[in-house]
Amino acid sequence: xxxxxxxxxxxxxxxxxxxxxxxxxxxxxxxxxxxxxxxxxxxxxxxxxxxxxxxxxxxxxxxxxxxxxxxxxxxxxxxxxxxxxxxxxxxxxxxxxxxxxxxxxxxxxxxxxxxxxxxxxxxxxxxxxxxxxxxxxxxxxxxxxxxxxxxxxxxxxxxxxxxxxxxxxxxxxxxxxxxxxxxxxxxxxxxxxxxxxxxxxxxxxxxxxxxxxxxxxxxxxxxxxxxxxxxxxxxxxxxxxxxxxxxxxxxxxxxxxxxxxxxxxxxxxxxxxxxxxxxxxxxxxxxxxxxxxxxxxxxxxxxxxxxxxxxxxxxxxxxxxxxxxxxxxxxxxxxxxxxxxxxxxxxxxxxxxxxxxxxxxxxxxxxxxxxxxxxxxxxxxxxxxxxxxxxxxxxxxxxxxxxxxxxxxxxxxxxxxxxxxxxxxxxx
Amino acid sequence: xxxxxxxxxxxxxxxxxxxxxxxxxxxxxxxxxxxxxxxxxxxxxxxxxxxxxxxxxxxxxxxxxxxxxxxxxxxxxxxxxxxxxxxxxxxxxxxxxxxxxxxxxxxxxxxxxxxxxxxxxxxxxxxxxxxxxxxxxxxxxxxxxxxxxxxxxxxxxxxxxxxxxxxxxxxxxxxxxxxxxxxxxxxxxxxxxxxxxxxxxxxxxxxxxxxxxxxxxxxxxxxxxxxxxxxxxxxxxxxxxxxxxxxxxxxxxxxxxxxxxxxxxxxxxxxxxxxxxxxxxxxxxxxxxxxxxxxxxxxxxxxxxxxxxxxxxxxxxxxxxxxxxxxxxxxxxxxxxxxxxxxxxxxxxxxxxxxxxxxxxxxxxxxxxxxxxxxxxxxxxxxxxxxxxxxxxxxxxxxxxxxxxxxxxxxxxxxxxxxxxxxxxxxx
Numbered sequence: 001x002x003x004x005x006x007x008x009x010x011x012x013x014x015x016x017x018x019x020x021x022x023x024x025x026x027x028x029x030x031x032x033x034x035x036x037x038x039x040x041x042x043x044x045x046x047x048x049x050x051x052x053x054x055x056x057x058x059x060x061x062x063x064x065x066x067x068x069x070x071x072x073x074x075x076x077x078x079x080x081x082x083x084x085x086x087x088x089x090x091x092x093x094x095x096x097x098x099x100x101x102x103x104x105x106x107x108x109x110x111x112x113x114x115x116x117x118x119x120x121x122x123x124x125x126x127x128x129x130x131x132x133x134x135x136x137x138x139x140x141x142x143x144x145x146x147x148x149x150x151x152x153x154x155x156x157x158x159x160x161x162x163x164x165x166x167x168x169x170x171x172x173x174x175x176x177x178x179x180x181x182x183x184x185x186x187x188x189x190x191x192x193x194x195x196x197x198x199x200x201x202x203x204x205x206x207x208x209x210x211x212x213x214x215x216x217x218x219x220x221x222x223x224x225x226x227x228x229x230x231x232x233x234x235x236x237x238x239x240x241x242x243x244x245x246x247x248x249x250x251x252x253x254x255x256x257x258x259x260x261x262x263x264x265x266x267x268x269x270x271x272x273x274x275x276x277x278x279x280x281x282x283x284x285x286x287x288x289x290x291x292x293x294x295x296x297x298x299x300x301x302x303x304x305x306x307x308x309x310x311x312x313x314x315x316x317x318x319x320x321x322x323x324x325x326x327x328x329x330x331x332x333x334x335x336x337x338x339x340x341x342x343x344x345x346x347x348x349x350x351x352x353x354x355x356x357x358x359x360x361x362x363x364x365x366x367x368x369x370x371x372x373x374x375x376x377x378x379x380x381x382x383x384x385x386x387x388x389x390x391x392x393x394x395x396x397x398x399x400x401x402x403x404x405x406x407x408x409x410x411x412x413x414x415x416x417x418x419x420x421x422x423x424x425x426x427x428x
Numbered sequence: 429x430x431x432x433x434x435x436x437x438x439x440x441x442x443x444x445x446x447x448x449x450x451x452x453x454x455x456x457x458x459x460x461x462x463x464x465x466x467x468x469x470x471x472x473x474x475x476x477x478x479x480x481x482x483x484x485x486x487x488x489x490x491x492x493x494x495x496x497x498x499x500x501x502x503x504x505x506x507x508x509x510x511x512x513x514x515x516x517x518x519x520x521x522x523x524x525x526x527x528x529x530x531x532x533x534x535x536x537x538x539x540x541x542x543x544x545x546x547x548x549x550x551x552x553x554x555x556x557x558x559x560x561x562x563x564x565x566x567x568x569x570x571x572x573x574x575x576x577x578x579x580x581x582x583x584x585x586x587x588x589x590x591x592x593x594x595x596x597x598x599x600x601x602x603x604x605x606x607x608x609x610x611x612x613x614x615x616x617x618x619x620x621x622x623x624x625x626x627x628x629x630x631x632x633x634x635x636x637x638x639x640x641x642x643x644x645x646x647x648x649x650x651x652x653x654x655x656x657x658x659x660x661x662x663x664x665x666x667x668x669x670x671x672x673x674x675x676x677x678x679x680x681x682x683x684x685x686x687x688x689x690x691x692x693x694x695x696x697x698x699x700x701x702x703x704x705x706x707x708x709x710x711x712x713x714x715x716x717x718x719x720x721x722x723x724x725x726x727x728x729x730x731x732x733x734x735x736x737x738x739x740x741x742x743x744x745x746x747x748x749x750x751x752x753x754x755x756x757x758x759x760x761x762x763x764x765x766x767x768x769x770x771x772x773x774x775x776x777x778x779x780x781x782x783x784x785x786x787x788x789x790x791x792x793x794x795x796x797x798x799x800x801x802x803x804x805x806x807x808x809x810x811x812x813x814x815x816x817x818x819x820x821x822x823x824x825x826x827x828x829x830x831x832x833x834x835x836x837x838x839x840x841x842x843x844x845x846x847x848x849x850x851x852x853x854x855x856x
Contacts, residue, residue: 080733096543097550110730111787112697113758113780115524120760122525128556148729150770151762151783158763186769204734260688260745261722269540280734287738294689294738294746296724301576302538304846305508306632306708310715310722312842317688317745318722330541332548334579335586341614342578346856352541355579355854359539362850370845414740417798418732422790426783428774 009373028403039410044200064217078140085207144182229388328353437801456831467838472628492645506568513635572610657816756781
């Protein structure tokens with residue numbers, strides 16, 4: 001179960017303001033459930049959990065295993081919602097050093113020429129034993145026309161065709177729209193394997209579709225456990241969403257009070273990328289019509305030594321949301337040393353987890369005294385099931401909170417503006 | 429030369445407000461030069477450029493070469509200003525894939541047990557040829573008592589002592605205070621090599637001292653060129669700091685106008701970590717007494733697909749600062765393909781740099797029309813000299829801007845608050 005504690009934030013909000021916001025949250029949840037709000041044609045991220053497609057999970061899982069067995073390198077080619085979810089889950093559940101499977105690289109998420117050029121060189125270099133790297137590529141784009149992703153795919157596809165000739169079609173997997181979009185043309189022509197992005201699921205809500213699940217499976221993570229974690233959260237909140245209604249109401253009241261920044265902070269370096277996923281999910285959903293609390297990401301205690309000063313004493317426009325893991329997932333303890341030259345023997349025998357927990361509690365206390373409202377979201381242990389639950393927790397929170405602002409959580413009209421200007425400048 | 433263009437921001441500020449802020453900036457620069465402002469005992473970051481220590485540069489450079497020749501892994505053990513500068517420069521100027529020297533790892537920048545435990549396992553694993561990894565460790569801490577760094581150093585030192593016995597002292601280099609601090613005790617005892625952090629240079633201003641320079645040298649970057657880039661910027665701005673005064677005045681006026689967030693954005697993925705360095709430099713300097721514009725970091729066009737919607741149409745409390753590289757540093761061009769299945773043949777023959785530039789221009793136009801003030805900081809090419817110039821540009825800008833707010837740019841009293849609470853909870 002995901003715990004949500006608004007205790008360190010609630011005291012900053014008057015009862016009247018809170019209960020008014022709570023009413024909005026209740027209405028927002030009704031809108032979601034009844035499919036009566038704006039953008040309600042985009043609620044497929046709920047439907048896939050209400051009615052799991054076990055056959056597809058099985059199919060993705062076995063392709064993941066096939067690729068794990070064969071590939072040295074697996075490239076995820078996508079931008080925004082097409083890679084942030086996979087990256088979040090993979091970073092949360094994979095080793096920091098070394099690897100237990102294919103190296104997973106990301107491409108198609110910017111137009112940096114140096115990055116792609118150096119990636120090409122790297123892919124062409126043989127392994128230490130002199131043999132060529134075995135490379136698989138997953139291109140992820142509903143429309144197939146997103147510039148960043150299409151450009152990288154064009155370049156990488158050419159490399160794979162040079163390396164593998166006709167067999168290159170074995171090395172390329174497309175995740176795209178069922179029928180529409182530019183990728184379907186090339187899939188028909190080349191015979192690439194294909195997974196479908198449901199039409200009613202937007203990019204930032206797509207991590208539990210093949211968009212996220214195939215890369216996650218290639219990383220060796222049990223996607224069935226992940227997915228069914230989300231399913232259990234779905235069922236729980238269909239029954240009782242009190243936690244989420246409180247959180248959404250609180251965040252709405254803080255928004256009304258004029259706070260402009262929400263720092264999503266974790267004390268586990270594994271969860272930094274999850275912060276990036278939440279940043280897109282919330283930011284792209286709420287940031288419309290002049291509204292929203294800007295979501296930003298921090299990793300503590302690292303960033304207490306960069307942003308900590310500002311959070312403690314700078315301009316008072318911040319709130320924080322801590323993403324917490326309660327139980328240790330490492331046994332590392334502090335060793336005792338002779339002479340105690342660094343004065344740390346008082347910690348000897350204690351685990352890093354315990355010390356990190358005290359750092360978190362100290363930070364909660366200090367920032368709270370510095371008038372920063374803090375929401376605490378916690379899971380018991382860091383595993384695929386709980387990450388699945390957390391994913392649905394934040395998807396549902398986003399839907400409720402953004403509806404409660406009176407905004408459509410499922411479109412992104414502003415993203416088109418830079419594209420239009422760019423395409424005009426490119427002479428398209 | 430670093431170019432600074434406030435044209436896309438100036439129009440949002442009334443003349444009266446701007447000229448009032450400009451006066452404050454002029455006074456702030458006088459305070460810096462005359463050493464009459466609060467915290468003026470911390471201006472060593474200017475003095476080291478006024479009077480370069482060539483002998484020390486030489487010494488650091490040759491140790492860097494020695495380590496490059498011997499080490500497989502080089503660990504930078506430090507937090508905040510003790511690693512962010514080195515990471516910024518190394519990421520800006522190193523290849524994305526593969527390596528041209530020792531692998532550079534970071535430790536001591538958080539209390540994550542899983543990270544450190546997995547690092548230990550990785551360090552102990554032999555190389556592909558079966559031989560042991562040759563590991564060097566640079567611990568960086570003025571006081572030697574910063575918890576995150578001291579804990580990791582205790583653990584890593586034990587590993588090196590097990591691996592190398594008495595020779596471990598050859599593998600450990602300390603960067604610390606001249607005389608005070610806990611590391612000096614262990615240096616005397618063990619005979620570690622030592623570099624000195626000048627007493628009058630604070631952590632976030634220390635990248636051009638041994639703090640940053642040794643790791644940067646180990647990464648194979650010419651530290652003399654980097655350093656003398658900064659020296660030339662120092663001389664230039666001692667002569668004429670008009671650009672910086674304009675920028676500081678503009679940012680002050682935007683601060684007064686109630687904007688709360690400054691998105692430092694680059695279109696070059698190489699420069700993402702430089703954003704992290706700026707975030708600490710500015711954020712920890714300005715975020716006091718309820719003041720400051722919260723600095724946050726984005727990489728475009730990547731984050732146009734996550735934060736772009738909010739920046740374009742969300743709550744209007746943002747400004748942006750673009751860090752720009754004008755000339756291409758990659759020759760990668762778009763290839764032509766038969767059939768034009770992805771409709772990109774209209775770009776065939778054009779460089780990624782050119783397309784990325786159009787993305788930047790389109791973004792500038794779109795965000796500007798969305799009422800976001802944009803400051804553009806640009807360098808001609810991405811190299812060590814220009815990064816050195818950019819470092820001093822932002823150090824000086826920080827000093828001027830923060831003095832113009834009426835705040836001491838050189839202390840960080842708020843960082844102590846979480847530490848105090850944490851140490852109490854740990855029973856120290």
